[in-house]
Amino acid sequence: MTSTPASALHPYAALTPDVVQDALGAIGLWGDGRLSALNSFENRVYQIHLESPFDGHEQVVAKFYRPGRWSDAQIAEEHAFAAELVAAEIPAVPPLAIGGHTLHHFGGFAFSVSPRRGGRRPELDDFDVLEWIGRFLARIHSVGAARPFTHRPALDVAAFALEPRDWLLQHRMIAPEVQTAWAAALSEALALIELHPALRAESPADPDGIARIRLHGDCHPGNILWTPEGQPGAGPHFVDLDDARTGPAVQDLWMLLSGDRRQQTQQLGALVDGYEQFRAFDRRELALIEPLRTLRLIHYSAWIARRWDDPAFPINFPWFGSRDYWQGQVDMLVEQIEEMQNEPLVA
Numbered sequence: 001m002t003s004t005p006a007s008a009l010h011p012y013a014a015l016t017p018d019v020v021q022d023a024l025g026a027i028g029l030w031g032d033g034r035l036s037a038l039n040s041f042e043n044r045v046y047q048i049h050l051e052s053p054f055d056g057h058e059q060v061v062a063k064f065y066r067p068g069r070w071s072d073a074q075i076a077e078e079h080a081f082a083a084e085l086v087a088a089e090i091p092a093v094p095p096l097a098i099g100g101h102t103l104h105h106f107g108g109f110a111f112s113v114s115p116r117r118g119g120r121r122p123e124l125d126d127f128d129v130l131e132w133i134g135r136f137l138a139r140i141h142s143v144g145a146a147r148p149f150t151h152r153p154a155l156d157v158a159a160f161a162l163e164p165r166d167w168l169l170q171h172r173m174i175a176p177e178v179q180t181a182w183a184a185a186l187s188e189a190l191a192l193i194e195l196h197p198a199l200r201a202e203s204p205a206d207p208d209g210i211a212r213i214r215l216h217g218d219c220h221p222g223n224i225l226w227t228p229e230g231q232p233g234a235g236p237h238f239v240d241l242d243d244a245r246t247g248p249a250v251q252d253l254w255m256l257l258s259g260d261r262r263q264q265t266q267q268l269g270a271l272v273d274g275y276e277q278f279r280a281f282d283r284r285e286l287a288l289i290e291p292l293r294t295l296r297l298i299h300y301s302a303w304i305a306r307r308w309d310d311p312a313f314p315i316n317f318p319w320f321g322s323r324d325y326w327q328g329q330v331d332m333l334v335e336q337i338e339e340m341q342n343e344p345l346v347a
Helices: 017-026 072-087 127-144 157-170 179-193 261-275 283-306 312-316 323-341
Strands: 031-038 044-054 057-064 104-106 109-115 224-227 235-238
Touching: 017 031, 017 044, 017 057, 017 104, 017 109, 072 109, 072 127, 127 235, 127 261, 157 179, 157 283, 179 283, 179 323, 283 323
Parallel strands: none
Antiparallel strands: 031 044, 044 057, 057 109, 104 109, 224 235
16 A cells, blocks of 8 residues: 555644644643643544633643544534433443533534543453443443434444445555455355344344344443452443444444354353343343454445555554555455354353
């Protein structure tokens, strides 16, 4: 994949430390000069020390949304969902209301400011931890099921496979040597995914009795901060609702699974044991795990390709676009085709 002088083209090139500090100053928060970038590819996120505490917070986290990704209405739904979770006493991290608003604009960027929350990645080999997380996921989903998103999109074949496939082909992103094999594997995978009405865009709200609700959407271990028992606020804190979408509940469970089939079965059992202490889990959704994993695989390639003009991407994904990369994608699609034809995990 050819390299371009991305730093001269991408909007984030204008987001200097001074602009970040000025953006906070414009809403009445004044940093003391200490600013550090946090790990985030999709947005730009900074931890900032304040000269004077705001609402009891000496440090805040400012998130500058990627220009053009979400509309203000879609971001507002993310913020409203976070507020609903907190109102239900679920340990999420919502943006702060500053001057009566959670979404702000400065220098062409939309941004929000949240409290800083400490924590570490959860130990997912501990079944007690998984059960604890499962209980809170059930409570998140109970809130998510209370009403639909109006502006936020759904997690479905159209958004996560068909549109990304067409974009990659139109922009000639796939190595020519493997494009035919990739397209053939993708077509076979899509035929299996589309057997599931809950993942079809044109299906009604509950096409096969499987509910589609508001979700965290990207519930991998990096988006859960864990506070050990015996400390204030022990347990999980769920962060980063940036990918909140409508979809089946199992989307928020499967990314917490790892290892071989036996290990994943045990992990899933612990998650569902906790989940069902607060909310019934529809076992039919277990058949969606591998289709959802496949959709994420397809979407991931297009996600990187679309952001190649962002200087952070060529630096952090130097292997992307090579023949070996695309052959690896073909191999993974072939594996997923086999997995989607196997019996689902049980819980």
